[in-house]
Amino acid sequence: MTQLLEIKDKIIKFYSCYTVYIRMAEKFLAALVLFLIINANIGYMERISSFPVALLLALICCLLPQNAILCIGAVLVILDIYALSVEAAIVTLIVFLVIYLIYFRFAPKDGMAALLTPICFQFRIPFIMPVATGLLRPPYSVVSVVCGTVVYYFIHGIQSNASILTNTAEEEGQQLTSKFGICIAQLTENKEMFLVLAVFVIASLVVYLIRRMSIENGWTVAIIAGALIQVFGLTAGYLVLNISGKLIALIIGSIVSLLISFVIEFFMMDLDYARTERVQFEDDEYYYYVKAVPKKMVSSEEKTVKHFGNTASMGKRISRSNGAQGEDSRRSQIAKELDIDEELLK
């Protein structure tokens, strides 16, 4: 445990020393992963769906504000879907605009949560997002996870229906509304999406409420509660909706998410409840009942410099001409400082 705390301390120190560069690296990584996922899943426009373009855009993103990643990602998605079907691109544009107008006008700082949600979905660990927002952000941040989830399911639906959308485009005499209908159905008739949204919102709010409670190991309890709500809620939902083949991914994803949540807890709120102190005091207006829980920390190494000899003469030239008498006095001084018998130094 001490070693882990030492590593944590080193990581925090490293982060605080190079915050500017690490933030840039974070943005670069997030942008690159997002653009590669877009390319791999809906890379219908070949010109923009290559690795060099993704790399170049990610490099640009690391110099821009966080929300620029979202904007560039949205433009890429619209262009890719445009190459598949103009109608799908129009619907995508409208969806992005509605999300921007309704939510991101209020909370522009939560862009990262909306960005990470589809990425986590791609890595099969979306269950981390409601728990992480519940732990680290205010309760309304769950809406950014909701936005990310809606975008993921919408794009996933478009990808699943790509062949139908292309076919309908080729068939003459087909009504335009059918293509719009297919796209909009991904939002309105996707029961799995509504189930996931409901479970995520409940889990995030429960995590937030528990971690704010004044109980021992509040964060750990909140994480476990969030994970259990997601596992049981989604399992029950899948059974009711007759969705099969998702249980194993759900359990494995939840376990991985749980581990990541504990890592977050270790870095953000690692408390030593054994040393909890309860104090009471008062001033003119209030009586205070205070519970103080110390953080687990590694005591910093104290470097002690041991001076041998006459410290009063430090930095001065010591005369060597004192002969035996001087040597005797030095010897007695050293023996005194080391707390040993003077005879041992002879």
Place this chain on the structure above:
Amino acid sequence: MVNEDRVKELFQMAVYDQNESSADKKTAEYYQKDYIWKEVLVSFFSGTAAFGLLLLLWGLAKGEELVVNSSLDELASSLTAAVLVYIAFMAVYMLATVIAAYIRFAKSRSRLKKYRIHLRKLNKMYEREDKLKM
């Protein structure tokens, strides 16, 4: 010699200047009521635009079917339903705007207050130094 206390105050002020000052400057130009009204006004337009876009989506999916298969009465009732949904949507959206604007304004004011405290401390330090020089 570097005055440590002054550096601490300057550091706090620089952190604020770098991160929050631009947003707070906007809110500082208004009284609370005016700021909330301004936000409500912006929300009215953005909410209407968002609802219009949602309506457009619905129209794209079901519009043709509605126009071809519905009578005038059914169209009128659909329009009434759309207006009612719009009013409900805007009511919720406006309420959220008022709450968000109120919280944002309060937070901004408290940050500005802290900034002013640092500024005052710094001023006193400079005044003390000037007196010592004289």
